[in-house]
Amino acid sequence: MSNIDQANKADFGFQWHITKRCNLRCTHCYQEDYSGSGELGLDDLKRIADDIIKTLSKWSKRGDIAITGGEPLLKKEMVPLMHYLESANEVSSLDVLSNGTLINESVVEQIRGFKKIRCVQISLDGAYPESNDAIRGKGTFEKVIKSIRLLRNSAISVNVMFTLQRRNMRDIPSLIDLATSEDISTLTIERFVPIGSGDRISSQLLSPEEIKHVFEYVSRRVEQETNRDGLISIARSRPLWVMCNRDTDSLGADISTKDAAGGICSIGLDGLCILPDATVLACRRLPVPIGNLKKDSLLKIWHTSDLLWQIADKRNLKGKCNSCEFITRCSGCRAMAYACTGDYLAEDPQCWKQ
């Protein structure tokens, strides 16, 4: 089977934010507005689901749909929408991305009832109550750990999302230990992108040297502990990580091999983000609308969006991204470029490559 045949069989990802409402006010949040304005009711949500299902069917693809918010558990339409999506053959899996503070036994029972649930992703921004709660709010660490245990006791896979900032970078070694001891499936360390509320704390952005230090540390831990067979999976299929392949041979190899680090920004390749009012973004961290599903079809957006074609043509990238040897395997984070410069084609400002 060729690579493209495999790609055709692979899932197309939708990150669907069904509400802006949230019970937390995390300092780095990409939202600024937490009102319910513009939110869709169940009928409209189903109409969008129909468009997704019809498009996947036309493409002969199957979709993974991650339901999120705001805090998705605050929206009463979440469960009926997930049942609706689950009933479609074109939907291969469902995820719930939550802040983890509203999960109790009855929520776990509901989630467990979905046959296509793949994982629940929960955010944790520190390895200790003090560091996490300074970012996410008092008492959240304790609630999140409780939720993780509830989910794990019901055999539901849990992913932890950690947003890397200056104030929590020193927690990483302990965070990996914590994630391992709590039996987390995957730990994702995502760079903080200063948009929304996060625009007010841009001093939390790490310098290229600091990012390098963290990424190389994590890669060393992965290498060391893979041999001991005890490590959880740490997601490194993202921009900049490709430079952490210590074995220079692996740079020439197919990076889809399991142990190599690095991944290209997926904008325009295999995923889209939908906001509560049906606005479509190329990525949640790149707040530039590329359409709205109340008036534009998914087909129209995917095939004719100017932004998607601009970013797909790597010759358009600027600065050191343009001439980089890793352009086809990294291409930098377009959201980070946009947040820091106002230009989504600019070089990734956190790249440490000379």
Added chain:
Amino acid sequence: MLEAITRKEAEMSDIKTMRKLNRTVIETGSPKFREHSELSTEQLTDPDYRLKQLEKLNEGKLPVTCSKCHHCR
């Protein structure tokens, strides 16, 4: 020394203002779509067109995309 710091702060403030302005214009504008006449039949029908172009550039190897691991949050 103080003058240099003040100048640097003023420059930084200009950069921030420009960035904010750029972003506001882009984020509040209407989405742009290309005309069908600007795109080939493959571009208009093959959902993997961009992925295939990238595969060609990457010497026939399909790059891993970040969405294949986990979603942003």
